[in-house]
Structures are given as C-alpha cells and as structure tokens.
Amino acid sequence: MVQMITPWKHPQTGIYYLYKELPPHLRDEMGKRQIRRSLKTRDPAEAKRLFVQAHAALEQEMAAAEARIAARKVADDISPERARVVVDAFIRTRHNPGHYARWPTLGLTFWLEDAARFVLGAEHPLAMLPAYGTAEDLLKRRGEPLPGDCWLDVVRQLPPSEWLKASEPVLKEIFRDQKPAVARTPSNELLIMQAWNACVRDDNACLRSDVDAPRRIGAKPRLRADLTFRELLKLWNEEKKPRPQSYAEVERATEDLIDYLTDIPVESLTSDMLMDYRDDARKLPATMPRADRSLPFNERLARHEHSDTERVSATTLKKRIGSIQALLGFAHQQRWITNNVGTGVRISGYSRAGRGRRSFLPGELRQLFASDLFTRPDLLLHRRAAVSDVTLYWMFLLGLTSGARLEEVGQARVADVKTDDGILYIDIDDVPGAATDASLPDKSVKTQGSRRIIPIHDHVLALGFGRYVDALRTAGSDLLFPDLRPSTFGKLTKEASRRLNRYINAIVSTDGRLVFHSLRHRFKDEGRSAEIQERVLDQLCGHAPATVGGRYGEGADIAALKRSLDRLRFDSVDWDRLRGTAAAIAWPPVIAQVIARAKAGTEQAS
Template sequence: MVLSMSRPQLHPRTRTYWLRKRVPADLVAVVGRKEVTLSLGTKDQAEAKRRYVVELSKLEAQWETLRNGPLSLTEREAHEIAGALHDRWLSRYRDEPSAQTFWPVDVGARVFTRRAWDQSLSPVENLTAAEPAFARLLQLEQWCSAAADEELLARGLRTDPDGHRKVAKAIGAAVQRASLTLQRMAKGELLADPPPPISALPARSSAHKPLQSASESKTGKVVDTAARVTLSGLVEKWWLEAEKAGKSPSTRESYTNTMRNLGAFLKHDNATQVTFEDVIAFKDHRLASTGRSGKPISSRTVKNSDLAGLKSVFGWAVANRLLSENPALGVTVQSGARVRMRDPSFTTEEATAILRAALDHPRGTELAQTYAAKRWVPWLLAFTGARVGEIVQMRRQDLRKVKIEGHPGDTWVLTITPEAGTVKTKQAREVPLHPQLIDLGFAAFVENSSDERFFLVPDAKGGVAGPLQGVKNRLGEFARKQVSDPGVSPNHGWRHRFRSVAIEAGVPEMVIDAICGWAPRNVGGRYGSVLQKPRADAIARLPWIKLSANETQLTSD
C-alpha cells in the first residue's frame, strides 16, 4: 500500500493553503494542543508546496528541541535571539525616528538593574521619590519578559528560568541600542560608519548555529505573508482555530468589535501597519469614550476586553507567521477595585417591582419571543440563579420531566448546556424548576409552544449570539424602567439575590454553587457531585413569592 504524503490543504472559504499537522503524542502536553495549523499565505499551489516544506521543517525542528527539554542558553545565544528585534525596531522607525516614543532611553538604560537608584534610601523612600520612573521601569521589564516569551515561542524553544531572563535582558539591551540610534537619527546626526545589524554578524561554528528570527526562513529571507493582513480578516482566521479550542461565540463577538473599533480609530484595516503607539493611542481613546448607556467606558472593560482581544489575536498572528510582532504586547491600563455604593443584589422592593411588571406586561406588537422573555425570564432568574444568557438561549429539548425521590409527581428539570449557546464555565448543569414557576403556568407555556427557542429568533444562519445579545439588552431596559439605581445590574442582580435567598433558606453552599454553576471553593469540592435530589430539595426550600395586589411588597409563605 502506498502511503499518501502530507501536503498543503486548501481552506474552503479563503482558498488559501494551510499547513495542518498533528502534534506528536509525547508533546501534546507541552505544546498545549493536539494539532498545529498555520497559514502558508498563498493561493498558488506550487508556491504553497515550497512553503509547506520550509514550514514543516521548522515545525519538526521545534518539536525536536522540545523533546530535548529546557535549554540552558549562553549570553551570546540570548543576544542572537534579541538581534532580530533590534533590526526590526530600527527598520520600523528608520524613516520617522522621532515617532519612537514607546521606549524612553533614560529609563531604558536602567532596565534589569537597580544601580541607578539611591542606595541610601529605604525601598519605600525610593519608590516614593521616583514612583513614575520606577513604574515605567517595571513596565519595560515586564514588556521585555513578554517579548522573550514571544521570541522563544516563535522558535519553538524552551529554556530554563536563567535562560529566559538572559533573553529578556538581551531584548532590553537590543531595544535600548536601537532606540539610542534612532534618537541620534532624529537629531539629524549622520552615522558615518553605522554598526551592522546584529542578525548580519558572522555565524558561530556548526555546534552553535545562530538562532533564526521569527520573521526569517532558513534561507534568511523574510517570510512572505503574500497578502495584506487585514484586522477584520485576522479575527476570522483566529476564530477558525479558537472555535476548536473551545472559545465562546461571545468572545469572538467581543474581539471582532474590538478590531472593528481599532480599524475605525486608525482609519485603516491593515494589521501589518499597527504599531505600539497606535495601540496606546487606541487605549487612551477608549478610556475617553462613552458606551451606549452614555457612561464612560471603564478601565476594566478596556483592559479585560479591548486589550485582551488585541493581545490574543495579534499574538496568535505572530505564532502563525502572519505578523512579525505583537503591537499590543506590554500595553496595559491601571484598574482598581470597583467602587460599590450598595449591595449588588435586588432589594425586596426592587424584586417585587420587576416581577409584578413581568406578570402585567401587555402583549403589544413586539415579537412573541420578546414578549415571552419579558414575561418569563425574570421569574426564571429569580428561581434558578442562572445567568440571563443561559436562560434566554433555552431550547425545548433542554427541559424535561423526571421522577425524583421525595418529590411527588414529576419534577421539571432545566439543563443549562453549552450546546444551547454560551455557558461561561463550558459545563452543563441541571436545575430543577421551582413549583411556583409551574403554578404560574410556565410548564403549560412550554408544552404549548411550537418553537425550539422560546425567547429569541436565531439569525439566518441559525446563530444565536447576535439575537441573544439583543434580547439581553431589551430585558435590561425592561428591568431598568422598574429599578433605576445604577448600583445594581438589571439582569445580574437576580444572580446575587438568588444566593442571598438560598443562604437564608438554609441551602448548603456546595448545593448553591452546583445550581448556579460556580466553581468549587477547594480541591475537595472537585470530587463527587451534587445529585438531582439535593438540588430539588434546595429549590423546594426557596420561599414562594407572593405579590400583593394592593402593596408593592414581596412576602413569603
């Protein structure tokens, strides 16, 4: 039998050739995935075959390096790794040297050394006396460390801690040298005999071969990405792999919005032209912007959504040879503890107002699914402790009747599952429904409904991410009409309240965590599971909610 040779694969949508290679079983734990995918950056079959051989050779060399375990690098090897970054730094700013503002040479000279600080002062006095410069110094050192991770990863190298520190220090020295050169160029000084690029220095003996730049092939030529890499296209390429790795559609939507906002801010869509300064300017722009609510965008949102998205997508692009470096690397934003002026859960009066409005909500002309969401979702949130998206994406098949010991008749059980849409923990869980929900007619509503989705209409492709967010927004607006206090979330306030009510009813915390999908609080909590009976017992202990016709007061049996 003739075995087929591995070869480039044509992507069905982009029509670009890719390399796909299964990671050897002994390296899966080290690499962190079972398969490597890499765009070859061309639609020409002959060129794809040539690049495939080059990239496959690199990949197999990296795997061999990983098999040999962590390397102990010499200082010379570390400087060879950093040399490529030195050359790229000069190349990036050569035409406009004064545009290099990320690396201040006065602070950069002190990276990875404390000799510049006054040794006669105590650490506290030192920090107080030079806090801005000290903070910038630490930021540059963190950037060098992250850049070392990226450069080593691009070469498939694993080093011991000492080797990693040598690379980080070498990168700091390389960028400092390049920045000093650019500073002289910005002043108009002509370097009569400029030093050769470090990457052009003579190679060592065959026993110590120079380490290649992430942007160079074995021939010494820059790896050609063949086509202009767009911000919008980059997210789509990232998602092809991220989806298989278990990333949620909501993450894709968030990162797509971030890239769209970045493109609108920069007024172009070319990912290869994005610089460190662009990302910093975009960060400042976002911090000065307001959201749809009219409130300023928080530093937490900029850090955990915008910058996280840029770092992830650009980092993936570097690892897959689509970009030479990650322009978001090292960019951060300070964020402190959120100021809280009140308890995050609904008060009795607030819960009463929303639930009464849900019962009295008129049919009107809105979609049947939107009407049903306003009618039932607040009550379901009150008795399940679920996240609003987990309820809105509910499907008919997620509800069933089961026999549970100690509970007469059938008990309706809701399965909250990633198959329905997005679940933050990516783990399914079961929540028995409270008898009052059945008494109010929710079971009858389910049995009489002919649609698979009760509270939303999937888009033309069957997706639910966009429609889900729309319904969540409308539910938030609906609740906000009853509870105007900005200190409580109009949807998430139910999740906080559920825990408070359950604790007051004497439900064990382990059972509350299982119902709400919270992680165990200790290692012991990861063993065993909370079965249906204790979950049903816990839900049954929650007090019935009574809304008096004459009072805006919530009482219980």
C-alpha cells in the first residue's frame, strides 16, 4: 500500500483514516507492516486537523520504537576491545601452561580445524603442536604444516558467513563461560571470532618463528615486573599512535592515578586500588575554576570533594577509568603483566545506551529550519561570534542533506568543492595541509570508508550554495568556512559544535540526545523512508568501504549518488520559504565581512 501523507477517505463508509507504511526495520518492533487508524469523522476539514495530531502521535511511537531497537542493540552488542578481553580470558583459563605456553591459542584451534574439515569440507592438512616444545622437536617441524595453518587458510579463502559455521566448538565454550553473560548475537559471534583469529595469527607467527630459530625458546620471559605507568604510557603511545586529543585524555588520567598512588609498577596494581581511585574520582565536581583544573589530583580532591556542586557524570568517570583500562589491556596483550585487573571494573550509572543520540523528529526539524537563522537573512551578520551565523547556516543545511559528520564538512576547503558532468559535490579526504599548503590545517577522516564524495542536494543548490562558494573563491578564501580555527588538538569545529548545539537547545529542545549529529541520524531515517538502498546510504554517509582511487572509488557513481540523494525530500522543512529568503542574500559582501572578522579574530588571538 502506498504511504499516504494526507487523510485517506474510505470509499464505502466515507470515514477518514490515517494510513502509513512502516519502514521495514520497525515492523517487527511495532508488530505490523502498516498503520491504519480511524479519524472517526467524515468532515474533510475536521479530518485534516485530526490527521495532524494522529500523525504526530504516530511519529512519537515510531521514535520510541527506534529508541528501543537502538537500546537493545547497544545493550546486546559488545565492542571489539571487549571481544579481545573475552577471548584473552578464555585462553588463559583453557590453555596448557606447560610446553605450549608460548602459543596458547594453537592448542585450542585444533577444534576449529577439525570442524572446518568436517563442516566445510576443507582439504587442508591438520597439524599437532610439537610434543615437547624443545629445540630439537621444533627443528623436526621445518617445512611441515603447523597448527593454525589450516584455520587461517579457511578464514582467508571463505567469507565470514561460511567459516563461522565451523566456529561452534569455540563459540559454545566462550559464551557459556561469560559472567555476566554476553548475548549470543551474530555481530557478537563475529567480533569474538575476529578476536580469536587475531590470536591464532599471532601465535601461529610466533610458532613459525620458533621453528625457524628454535633457540629463541630460551629467551627471557616477557613479564616486566618493574614497568611503571609512565613507561607504559610512553610505550602505548608509540605503539598505538592515538590522536592528540585521545592521548591527552589518557595522559591526564594516568598522571592523576600516579598522583593518587605514586608511579607504582603496573604489575602491582590491584582491582581494589583501581576501584578506590574510581570512587575518589567520583567525588570531583563536574565543573571547577580554571586555575584548579591544573592542580594535582589529590589537591583537586581535597579542595572540592566536600563542595555542594554537582559531581562528575558517569560518562566523564568512564573516560577516566577507561583510559587506565586501555593501558592495562595493552600491557596484558603484550604479556608484560600477569593479569588485567581493569577487567570487570564498572562505572555505576554509565550506559552506552544512555549516551546515545536520537534523530530529529519531523516537527523538531520544522521548528529548527523555521527559525530566524534561516528566515531572517538580515540577521546573518548581526551576532559577532567567533563562528558566524553564516557558517551555522550552511553547516545545518549540509548536515541535514548530506549526512556528513561535522568535522568532515568543517575542514573542507573551497578547492574540495568540485563539479563533474554538471554535478556539484564536496570531496571528503584526509590530505595533510603540508601536502598542498603548509599554512592550511590538516584534514582527517574517521575511517577509510569516510573518504568519499558527497553530491550537493538540489534543495541546497536552490538556496545558493554555488553562489556562496563562488564568492569565497573571488575573495581568495582557501577554507569553505573561513572563520573556523583549529583547536589545541587540530579540530576545526570545536567552537562551531558548541554554537550549533546551543542553538538546537535554544530553538528546538534541551534534550541532551538531540545534537548536531542527530541530523545524520535523520538523514538515514529519510533515506530508509525513501527506500534508498542501504549500501548507497552507507556510501553517502561514509560507512561504506569505498576509496577515492579510480576517480570516484567503489560503489555507486556520482550520477547514481545524486539521483538517490535528491529522492530525499525532507518534507518537514518549508523549502519554498527558505528559497524566498535566501534569494535576498548578496553573498560577496557577506563573505567579505566574515573573512574580515575571522582575520581580526586571528590577529587578536595571536
């Protein structure tokens, strides 16, 4: 049945109804394929009025269903890091600590290799571990198949959907051992086995190295009983190469722990010590004077633990303890410590589901784009903020109609706005500033799939985005948003994010789940309602594994992307009204003022 956006009149009874076809992903949750609700009237005018109320109520029900689905998924799904912890713990409890201690996973992988031969008909030869693990025993294995070879070949040659069929011997044991229980979902099974396969690869490579040079078996143990937290932080940074902001968070949490306990050997840390640190860190206030933030942990605690101000949130506390857990997990993976005492340390009140963001509801979207920012062009330069209303104007529009992340849009340069075969698009990449102009800030992307092109929606073109870009080129601006300046960690949109989210709070809702990123969720919702293929939506949003090579990379070409994008109408926005107000904007003088203010702000800051 075609989804109706106006009341439907029953041909026989004359009674008006609300008809709506539910998106496929909501049908199981809401228990039906389509909604049919009587408006209990034959009066057309009354039906229109009641339809608005009924449709708004239905939108709320659908939003609640979306939230329940998301909450269940978040509650059930584990992270890749958690999967590795689960696998590590399982291997520690099951492997033979004697001769095979250097290759603990391989003694258990025989289950999988035997199952692969039986379930998948794999013809790879099986191999047992060396009987004694001595140098002489290892020398005999040169040139022969080794434990793990068969399974790794299966994983390389077959898709996960196939080799997971042979993974039952391991999966059954792992899931049975988990306390608290881990939901056995397809995504969790895949993460567990990916973590397992990584262990198999590591141990197989270690065994092969031992076979090639068996005398290495006598090397000293990896345990580093004297490794301190500052030394561990340095090694973690060198190995993981985290982003500057991530490193700063881990460094601050580590220095606070050191001030709390002194720089003790990591091996000597106990779960009780970490929990005491967690409990005392919970006493810190959510906000404190700038001068106090640089104080050592114990001084901050002594000064503020008895104040009447609000305490730190569970999310903030999770970041602090999670930083220490990340270091401990790294040290344990390297076998520098005997046990990972961070496993199992929980933060009361913290929930990944509670931190989630939700999509804009149609009424909220209508409210946002009916505000003065979009309907009063004479006010675009009225506020003299570090990030202008002009920048907010285009960021909101591009965020809604492209599904792009805020930093992806904010770091774009004028040269990234290109045309091919009459289609205007933005090229999202991570070319360092020094590769083109050392004076420009670097660009980054979240994942490899984030490198992509995003066509400009017809709605945005009609509002004069092309004229805006032309005005920037004429003015000699390199950046698409010339009033954005890098933060301490190189992010261009830190201040813009604050302004955008404060604007949402002021105009739409103070719901903490409703932020600029919620436009990305709305984009996905609109795409599914328009029945756009999921892979095309993923490609537009930067979730698909596409590359920039070969002109546009893998997936749909630019013409197909543009056709799919323009099928998203965003009907809750009054585009006719926005086009009328945008037509009055003379972009060259507006851009000139934005650039002048940005230059003055930069000179003042320096």
